[in-house]
Amino acid sequence: MIKKEKLLKGLESLLILGKSKNPLLNRHISSSLFFSELKPQERKAILEKFQEISVTQARHLEILSQIKEEILKSKKDVY
Amino acid sequence: MKIRQEGLIKLAIIFSVIVSLVYIAVRTALFLFAEYTAIEKFFASLLVAGDLFIILHSTGYAVNIIKMYSGKKKEPYPAYESLKGRQPSVAILVAARHEPKDILENTFVTLKNINYENKKIYFLDDSSEEKYMREADELCRDYSLILFRRQIRHGAKAGIINDCLKNLTEDYVVIFDADQNPLPEFLNVLVPIIEKDKKLAYIQTPQFYSNIEESRVARASAFQQAVFYEYICEGKSSGGAMFCCGTNVIFRREALMDVGGLDESTITEDFATSVKFHAAGWQSLYYNHVYAFGIGPNDLTGYFKQQFRWASGTISVFKKVVWRLLTKPFSLSPFQWWEYLLSGSYYLVGIAFFILMICPIAYLLFKIPSFFANPEVYFLAFVPYFILSMSVFYFILARRHYRAKDLFVGQLLASITFPVYIHGAISAILGRKTTFGVTGKVRSSALGYLSIWPQIFMIFINLIAFTWGINRFFYERDAAVLVNGIWTLYYFAVFCSVFYFNAAENIEISCKRVAKRLKFEYKVLEEGKKYPHDTWKECLGVFFPERLNTDDLIMVKLYVPNTSDVVIFEASVIWSSAIKGIGGYYTDLGVTVISERDKETLKKVLGK
Numbered sequence: 001m002i003k004k005e006k007l008l009k010g011l012e013s014l015l016i017l018g019k020s021k022n023p024l025l026n027r028h029i030s031s032s033l034f035f036s037e038l039k040p041q042e043r044k045a046i047l048e049k050f051q052e053i054s055v056t057q058a059r060h061l062e063i064l065s066q067i068k069e070e071i072l073k074s075k076k077d078v079y
Numbered sequence: 080m081k082i083r084q085e086g087l088i089k090l091a092i093i094f095s096v097i098v099s100l101v102y103i104a105v106r107t108a109l110f111l112f113a114e115y116t117a118i119e120k121f122f123a124s125l126l127v128a129g130d131l132f133i134i135l136h137s138t139g140y141a142v143n144i145i146k147m148y149s150g151k152k153k154e155p156y157p158a159y160e161s162l163k164g165r166q167p168s169v170a171i172l173v174a175a176r177h178e179p180k181d182i183l184e185n186t187f188v189t190l191k192n193i194n195y196e197n198k199k200i201y202f203l204d205d206s207s208e209e210k211y212m213r214e215a216d217e218l219c220r221d222y223s224l225i226l227f228r229r230q231i232r233h234g235a236k237a238g239i240i241n242d243c244l245k246n247l248t249e250d251y252v253v254i255f256d257a258d259q260n261p262l263p264e265f266l267n268v269l270v271p272i273i274e275k276d277k278k279l280a281y282i283q284t285p286q287f288y289s290n291i292e293e294s295r296v297a298r299a300s301a302f303q304q305a306v307f308y309e310y311i312c313e314g315k316s317s318g319g320a321m322f323c324c325g326t327n328v329i330f331r332r333e334a335l336m337d338v339g340g341l342d343e344s345t346i347t348e349d350f351a352t353s354v355k356f357h358a359a360g361w362q363s364l365y366y367n368h369v370y371a372f373g374i375g376p377n378d379l380t381g382y383f384k385q386q387f388r389w390a391s392g393t394i395s396v397f398k399k400v401v402w403r404l405l406t407k408p409f410s411l412s413p414f415q416w417w418e419y420l421l422s423g424s425y426y427l428v429g430i431a432f433f434i435l436m437i438c439p440i441a442y443l444l445f446k447i448p449s450f451f452a453n454p455e456v457y458f459l460a461f462v463p464y465f466i467l468s469m470s471v472f473y474f475i476l477a478r479r480h481y482r483a484k485d486l487f488v489g490q491l492l493a494s495i496t497f498p499v500y501i502h503g504a505i506s507a508i509l510g511r512k513t514t515f516g517v518t519g520k521v522r523s524s525a526l527g528y529l530s531i532w533p534q535i536f537m538i539f540i541n542l543i544a545f546t547w548g549i550n551r552f553f554y555e556r557d558a559a560v561l562v563n564g565i566w567t568l569y570y571f572a573v574f575c576s577v578f579y580f581n582a583a584e585n586i587e588i589s590c591k592r593v594a595k596r597l598k599f600e601y602k603v604l605e606e607g608k609k610y611p612h613d614t615w616k617e618c619l620g621v622f623f624p625e626r627l628n629t630d631d632l633i634m635v636k637l638y639v640p641n642t643s644d645v646v647i648f649e650a651s652v653i654w655s656s657a658i659k660g661i662g663g664y665y666t667d668l669g670v671t672v673i674s675e676r677d678k679e680t681l682k683k684v685l686g687k
Contacts, residue, residue, distance in 0.1 A: 016191050016222070028260065028372035031289040037480055048647060054634070058604040 004077045011068045018061045085148050088475065092141045095467040099134045102464035106130055109452050122441055122449040129434035132427065137468055139421040143314025144475060156366075157271040166197035167274055169266055170249035170332075174236045175257040176205040180214040182258050182374070187222045190255070195266035199249065201225045203239045205232065234343030236325075237352075241340040249332060256326035259286075261371040269329045269366065280334035280361035283312070284327045284368065288375030295488075296382050296580050297375035302481065302489030304375075308367070309479050316365035320357065320418035325349035327371045334361050347392030354400060354419060358410040379526050379581050382492070383499045390426035390503025391511075397423030398507070428493075429500025436497075436570050439563040440540055443548040454558035491576045498533035525581050534577040541571040597621075597684070598638040604649065605632040617670040617681055618653070622662030627652045632671070639684055646680050648673035 002010075029050055033043045071079075110123050171190055175183060183202075190200050202224040204215040219226040227243045234241065240254065251273065255261065265284075273279050285308040288301040315321040323330075325348065335341070338359055342351035356363065376382040400423045404416060411419065441447040450457060473483045528535060548564035551557070599621070606628060627633065629652055637646045649672035656665040673681065 013191075016188055028289040031287075031291050031372075032369075034291055035480055044645075048636075048645070054604075058602060058634070062603075 002079050004071060004074075004079065007079055008068065008071060011064060011071070015061060015064055015068070018057055018064065089145055089148055091467075091471055091474075092144055095464075095471045096138055096141050098464045098467050099137060102460045103127075103131055103134050105452075105456070105460040106450075109450075109456070115448065119447055119449070122438060122447050125434045126438045126449040129431040132424075132431040133435075136421060136425065136428070139417070140311065141471070142417075144310045146314040146317045147310055149317075156268075157275045159267045159271055161271045162274065166195065167250040167270060168248070169195065169198045169251045169253060169270065169329075170247050171198055171200045171253045171255065172203055172240055172243060173201070173255050173257055174203040174205060174239050175215075176236075177208060177211050178257040180218065183214075183218055185260055186255065186257055187218060187224060189260040189262075191222055192263050193261060193265055194263040195270070198266065199225055201227050201243060203227045203243055205229070205236075205239050207232075234341075234348075235346060237341035237343045237348035241343065244332070244335060244340055247332060252330045252332050252335060254326060254328055254330070255371065256373065258374045259326055259371045260373070261327070265370045266329075268368075268370065272364070272366070273329055273331060276362070276364075278360075278362045279331065279364055280338075280356045281323055281328050281330045282364045282366050283321055283323055284366050284370050285312070286324065286327060287369040287372055289372040290374050290377065294375075294377040295582070296378055296492065298485070299488045299492035299580065300375045300382055300385075302485045303493060305479075305481055306476065306486065306489065309481075310475065312365045313367055315418050315422075316363070318414040318418065319362060319412065320415040321363045321365040322353035322419075322422065323349040323356075323363070326373070337361070345392050345395050346388055347396055350393055350422070351396045351399065354396070354403070354411075357415055358403070358407070379531070379577075383496065383526075386496050386499050387503045390429070390500045391507045393423055393426050394504045394507035395510075426500050426504055429497040429502075429504060432494060432497045433501060436537065436541075439566040439570075440544040442563045443544040443551065443560065443567060448559070450559075454562060457559075457562060491573060492580060494573050495534050495577045495580065531577055531581060534574050538571060538574045538577075541567045541574065545571060597640065600636045602634045603627070603631055604634050606630075617673065617678065617685075618667065619670070619681075619685055620665060620667050622660065622664065623655070623666045624663045626657065626659075626664045627655045627666055629654060633668075635668070637681070637684070639680060644680060646673075646677045646684070648677060648681070 030047050033046060036043065038046070106127055110120075110127050113123075115123065171193070173183075173186060173190070187200065187202070200222070202215060202219055204212065204226060205228075206212050206215060215226065218224060227239070227246075229239055229242045232238065244252070251270065253266070269282050269284070273282055286304055288297055288304065291298040291301045312321060328349075334356060338352065338355040338361075340352075341348045342355065345351045353363065376385050397420075400419045403410060404420070408416075438449040442449065452460070473486065476486055477483065545564055545567040548560055548567060552560045552564060601623070621635075631652045632649060633652065634649055635647070637648075638644075639646060648670050650668040650670045653667040653669050655667075658664075670678075670681070
């Protein structure tokens, strides 16, 4: 069992953790690949995978935000 | 095999240094014993000084590489487990003044995610405008940051850090610039190292620009950075002379307090404070592993501003270093003196470069000789020096996977920055006060022709000198005219690159409807993430099966017709039609994130 306040705090930190993946994956890792000596097509394929992960991540964040909103609105204090 | 290869590299470097010294010896001897007029000797002395400066710094680079390869085999760095469950306390400081909120938000998100429990994050807000102060308050609330503000401004970034330091009790202090995004392992790796060696005042890690695929200037400056953060820093560190670079660095708080905090008398407080640390007997370390990603200047405006700040700040510290050398010659070791004098004088390169450029022009247009040698002697002394030193430079960096082409573009950017270096150096020598400017990070815009007049002037004067040189060669058949003509042609080409770097990389906003029925997929990344229109790199109109909300951030995967290629980009929804047409809901998109390559492909798809 977990109290509402603690659960919300946990969800908040998960949301922050999730948010950091987008800038890191999309921008920073793509530029690191620049130095990888991989062929443009190979880099492209890797980037595509990263962006797919990024998109999935965005979906997870959306779901997490919805859960957080629902818990916030809910009158229940123990989960 | 590896040892043998390293031995050969050292040999090649030593040989290139010897050839350089032979070259400068020949040059100096010719200058001293030649019988020429006063004006000719004046130009010749300038050229010798310019050459000497370049060779001194090349030798410094060679020394760093040799030092790095010759250093004692280091023990492996202590791992996180060496802390045995005890986490020393760490204060993470981010100082900012009028920085865009989205840049700060990325930074704080990544700071919150640093995988280390015993840390506190301080936001040192030095903004004076209401808008930025309000945003700082919001960030502190959203990310549980400790907000620090001060009543009286002094000493720019160093000043606010010093003011905050007075209230800190943590064992270590980490400083990040407002645009640096560290990886979660940053502290887990660095804290055990600094914790083990009590004499270490700070550990510096590299800066890495991750917007290299977004702008030519950012890419070129990233490669300049790479030259510095590879062998130069490693060599300095091996000799105990690594200076602090102001961000991505962890300090021992006790050491900072011991030297009285950061030096506020200069805008390059990091460099100035490093001298104080080393003079007080503290040690430093460079840890060559990228643990933070940053944003480089996107355009020439930002780049010139950054370089002016560095040039003026470093030369002002150089004056202090020279004074210290004269008054306290034993406060640093000989190697430390050598390194500080080299690093401190680096930004005089603008003056040296200017001299090297005007000498061929003076010879072609006004028949003022400055080399004092016949072409045979010139080729015999100069060509081996030039070929060998350049080959060693490119070869050594190729071992770290840097391509010659990219490094050359970095050198081009440095060459066209010569007026900025001269301006910065003169300001510092005259002791003019300069203010701390924030490097532009968001917009990419072109400078007006008036702002780049020195570069344009150099293009014209070199072209005129070259044309006149052809004329002279036609009548005189003098090889010296030919050699100087080649130099003016080279400088002409170098300065033409100012247009390459200055080209506006934001495409004019004019949404073009995608005419063909293109196959694409999309996902909504974030709702209501408003992007200002000047950050859009392209604009296009597409039919969507659903109606999207204005300002939503989406990820689009577009299949290029008749190929297996795809274009992936992030885009902001500018406008979406309320009425569903035959193809769906017509929607205008502003592209916010796209790679250079994809941008070109997208332009082709759009028929631009």
